[in-house]
Amino acid sequence: MIMYMYKENRNSDILCITNRKLCREDFITRMRKIAAAHPAAVVVREKELLEKEYMELAEKILNICREQETVCILHSFPEAALELGCDSLHLPLPVLMKMEPGKRQSFRVLGASCHSVEDAVLAEKLGCTYITAGHIFDTDCKKGLPGRGLDFLKNVCAGVSVPVYAIGGISPANISKVREAGAAGACVMSGLMVCEDPEDYLQEFKRQE
Template sequence: MLICVTDRRLCPAEDFLPRIERLAAAKPYAVMLREKDLDPPAYARLARQVKDICDRHGVLLIGHQNPTVAEQMAITHLQLPLPALRAYRRRGPLLIGASVHSAAEAEEAQSLGAAYLVAGHIFATDSKKGVPPKGLPFLRQICQAVNLPVYAIGGISASNAPAVLECGAAGFCVLSAAMTCPDPAAFVRAFDRLR
């Protein structure tokens, strides 16, 4: 299952919402609105626009780092870094995903009530320049350490995605390619063929 992760700074401002529209129309599993530089009011404004697009196409919207915004907008899924999950006090029916970087973190996130995990980075990626990737053995270790769906992130492409699935991952999160590919629909379709 493909989760398209956003970073509007990677594409021209006028292309961001049309790009989300084209991605959502091609039906990935979800769009994760990961705009870490925005304060809560600005994030909420953008989230409303992206949620309208996702709702129109029947695609899940995953919020990021903003529990209050997610609760106010009835977003059902929220991605948190592990330190934020440790501090989070559940106030509603949100399904929380956690970002993890070791088996110990994966086990902790599971014990804290995470519903799914995002693990990485698996392959070399421009968004983590100079940081060595953790690789497929790491991903396999995470998948074996928990009884949760694990989504791999970092340098995932349609060509290396089968190896990710062979490690036991439920799917993949793709940021840079989702934001920069010339044809968003073809990008999503390339992952669809892996189902």
């Protein structure tokens, strides 16, 4: 699991990856519902925003997650995370590689996006406490690019000692295969952004255990 969690989060192995453009309702309203449903963590992605815009949005979501005692992981902007008092950060691997060791050590939870076993091994060496690996299954988010599959996921999980979260096309229908491959859990974006009830949706994943 993520390196540390509030007690309410331990019943979920799903990381919520945000994408406000997919929401069918007010994004902050949706984030309140998701945080209250207690996924393993909320990763505030929104990668097309400039740092100032991102920081303004991240502060709102961070406060919501703190109220609900749900882990919040910020994305892409280390300085913004530090200024907001957030010690959980996710980075693309190339960005992580350029980050100074002292700054990496400022984060209790540090994750990176990995697309090969070599990526995963490097991320672990750079101090990551977890990684995401993908994309695993075909997904509309990566149209035209076939998923790397479960064998890829197994190899990544076998290659590192930190928790691996699968990403890409994960749903309640295939989460058991992801777990069987050795993953600590999975990342879900579109499902949690558009489902009718985030709590019910997370329970669907739980029922597949």
